[in-house]
Amino acid sequence: MMRLSDKDKAMLEGRHGPAPAFAMSILVKMAEVYGATELMDISQAHIDSTIYLGDATLEFAETLASLGAKVAVPTSLNVSGVDECGWKDWAVKPEWAAKAARQMLAYEKMGTIPTWTCAPYQTKSRPVFGQQIAWGESNAIAFANSVIGARTERYPDLLDICCAITGRVPASGLHLTENRAGQLLLRLIDVPVALQRDPQFFAVLGHLVGTLADADIPVIDGIVVTPAEDELKAFSAAVASSGRVALFHMIGVTPEAPTLGAAFQGRAPERAIDITTADLRAARTALTTADGRELDMVILGSPHFSLAEFAQLAPLVAGRRAHPRVKFLITSSRLMKEDAARAGVLAPIVDFGAQITLDTCILASPMLPPEVRTLMTNSAKYAYYAPSLLNTRVTFGSLDDCVQSAIEGRVVRDERVWNA
């Protein structure tokens, strides 16, 4: 039986206006689905509903906007369906661009922060440990819960905005301490330090863990290196693409997992699987669907390229030129590009021949021309989705491999550490 607060009831009955009534009616039905008996407050939201797909996503956004919807908590926005300034350089159709821009405007009207990024945790909207939030976007959910220790359920598009408008979520799932305990123990067995230091390691591990975890909360034991934030970002994106992981624990790395006991909250694992170097090699191989003979485009930035990644890329490309046959595209947000320009790391990347698409990505905006058939990327998320969504084939490699391949105009990969 649902117990609603007086304010919840007032919203539901329309006493706060039609938009909170609409949002609350959805939220109450969803609370029953989650098995919650009450709602609770959040202090932040991130909206994945911004992604334009077609008339339904647009009608939903414009319905809310026309009801006068305003968000009740600070709310960041995920990627949109169009790069408003750059779409004409690509294969985006004008009708798509116009409708995607209308959907952007609808969400901006609700008083949101126009971050337009799938890496909101790398903006001023980054939440803090223990903060109750309602986030959409699978990679961001996994990162916020696991790497930061903020608390969000795995929220779908269309519900994230209802939470933001009401400032409320069902009191259930990953908002509650007892539901954050690990369930599946994944032990790295004799995985060498050299492999763990490889820049592809965390993306590959994430892809593998996603396929093993089913609906369980995985706990990874045996990491002996200290991953950079962007490596944990790559892990989060990979694990939430091949799987449904919304929270993972990494012993000695993530904040709720200083020890196995802490990660499992003193309980025994429900099941355990060992991960070997051979498993990781197979997972890395699975991320490559191209035969390596051709290369049309290098694509970086899923999740969106960060300032640290721009800074890492700049010296690799300084004074070099990408091969004229190979496009080199980075997807990021307008705010991050401004930061990179200010830090002085953007110019060598542009001089290299890189193009930068803002506020969207190749998966969310139909921008690639049909002649782009083979991609190379260091993103497991791009590697996972591009073959199905874009009918392209993909080679997965490190950032260094991607740069070298772009220069030479053919796929080159340094695989020594993977073959050792």
Place this chain on the structure above:
Amino acid sequence: MERVIAGRAVVAGEAEGEALVTRDALSFWGGYDFESGEIIDRHHPLAGVRAAGRILAVPFSKGSSTTTAVLLEAVRAGTAPAAIITTGPDSFFALASIVAELMYARSFPVVALDAEDFALLQTGERLSITRSGEIRRA
């Protein structure tokens, strides 16, 4: 054979159709083409199979949050499955049905089964779903 399986009506409704059953989770974003009603995730065993109008039995959603939005588009376009059967209650599928009812007065049943009951379902069999979440097998 069990003729009637008792499930939980996560979103209540009636449907009848041919079962399409998979043991592998599915993301509808990057996994379902709402223009054709076809499963397109090349990592998935049902890649290339049309699910529109069938009763899709999939243990749970995985991957993108946009799964719900893709499913809403499919309802609007008339290419959605007639119903979805899962193991635990899946919020992504349920929400699509709830919002489709609000926006287009067109919901579809979402039923959750125990894993053992879910394992009984077979692709190709005729199923009918009642408002109380009962699944009748022809």
